[in-house]
Amino acid sequence: MLHNLRQLIRYRPLIQSLVARELKARYRGSVLGFFWSFFNPLLLLGIYSFVFTFVLPSRPADLEPYALFLFCGILPWTWFSSSLAESSQVLISGGNLIKKVLFPAEVLPIVTVLANMMHFVFGLPILFLFILYFKHAVLTLGELAWFPVVIIVQLILTVGLALFLSAITVHFRDVKDILGNVLTFWFFATPIIYPMDMAPPMGRALLNLNPFTHLAISYQEILFYPGPFGHWRWLLAMVVASLLLFVAGYFVFDRLRDSFAEEV
């Protein structure tokens, strides 16, 4: 397993060019091209803002501007959920590569996660523009220093889960359908459209078990709420948890690796 991980570093150029290809191919032939990376989260944000401003307009005052609060959670969530949804399919759709080319299979889910991360990164300028627009000037260097840490934790966590999902989907194709529903549930079980302190005490204990809760809260604390970053203990715990999840996911992937060429 360690050997395979080291091998992976050799394939960095391949991962780079595959991510670039993924991004290019996704918008090839569409008029707006790369701008969809900006527009998609923007449109989603528009929908949620509309619903929660005009249809369900009751909120505590500290959630203003609500659109910005939402954006802090939805942008990373989109990265997370599309990565998982796509990577569960990626070994099957890339079956030709696995069967016909000598090729470390873990490159495929990793590329999926990284390509989605690039969409996330393209969305960040919009997020910062929003922060400036709302004059919600609470960004301090001390808080922003935590921002890359959150992203790295999310990356490790997502890659770990993506490896696990891609490997078991090869054997159980219904993971795809299960996953769609799990992700919907997961979205509402994460404080993205509501703040953590609106959850009842019982639910809060359960929400704490959800790893994405701590990522979402971290993003919100850094980018939305004023004051120093108070969630850092949880975030450090998440560093450990995400590393453990990554190792577990990679272990499962590695164990099932030899079956891919025969099963896909």
Added chain:
Amino acid sequence: MTAIEVSNATKIYRRYSRRRQFATLKSAMLRGSVIADLRPEETFAAVRDVSFQVASGTTFGIVGRNGSGKSTILKMVAGITKPTSGRVRVEGRISALIELGAGFHPEISGRENVFINGIMLGLSKREVARRFDEIVEFAELEEFIDAPVKTYSSGMYMRLGFAVAINVDPDVLLIDEVLAVGDEAFTHKCLDKFGEFRRRGKTILLVTHSLGLVERFCDEALWLESGEIRAAGDPKRVVGAYITDVEKSEEEHLAAVNARARETADQGAAAARSDETAVAGEVMPAPPDVPADMFQAGEGRWGSRELEIVDVQFAGDNGRIAHIFHTGEPFTVRLKVRATRPADDFVFGIGIFNADGICCYGTNTGIEDLASAEWSGEGEVHFAIDNLDLVEGTYKVDVAVHKRDGYPYDYHRLLYSFRVKSRTKDVGIYRPRHRWQFSPNIRFKPPI
């Protein structure tokens, strides 16, 4: 030095029962058999205990029927699958031409695909850039290299895939029947490239059905049969043994076909004979099932059977009974015949038809001015051809005995098949004896 070493490699695939195939996570969990279902129920050894070595710098061919395990071995050497037991060791950089252009993305341009494919096959970006022009030139795609790959024809696609793979400059090149694609000119170009590889001392492992290629190109060959080695060593000898074996099974197949034809004809004959006894003693009318136009008729047997062809056999060299013959060999059709009563009006006829139903040759004793005089009891008729000058293919034979006026005694229409094999893949319906002559200023390379 050995470049490829395969020792006692066995590859076992799972074969799923219907139940397992439709099992889902849900049903597996309901039955509580998630773990049990991951275990194969039935296994199938695609390759069984195969060992061979390929010396560095040699070209090694693997031949065998479909499903004999050739491609599995190639995939194990390429490292795409691992042997279930045993070991596979390869020295140096491998490039596997298993499926050309696997991994091309249809939406992006040929140029970008060349880079990604090259990197996938183990080159660095700089190396691809250095070889880029060469790759495009080899693929003959200068004009289209910036168009998306989805607009390419399948030939263009294959050419580009081949060009990238061959320019990876591997130490060991694995080729799985990829020369079947592409037009004649491109195939030649590929062969030239392989020749260049050989000269530069690279190792090539070739899996193919093109036996000529193995004989011409390979230093050593291996014949696989149901996952096991049947023969290994000198390519001429291995290919020869393989061809003989293929002919033997074809022979058995044709023999079975002819036996079946004979059987159905005999059943028809038995039915006809019971009619015959009913009208015994009267003047024999023409049998009712005689087709109006014999050359349009389908296969079958008809006739009054007063004079009868009891058995038909084909014989080759030295009277050996066979169903497969080689162009130019002697060939004899042997008829065992019987007259139920003495006769003086009879004509023997024969016709040879190719697979398209075209009559390659037809004659009878009447056409050849042999006037019948007397025949009683059992006998044999041989129709001997000194040199069977037919092109490769399967042929069917008509044999008949009838009256001079055409009244059929016994007519066997297209019931018997034989096969002609030829080293030369010439075409047509027959092969005249011929030779080429050239004035001294027109020269050809000596055969390889």
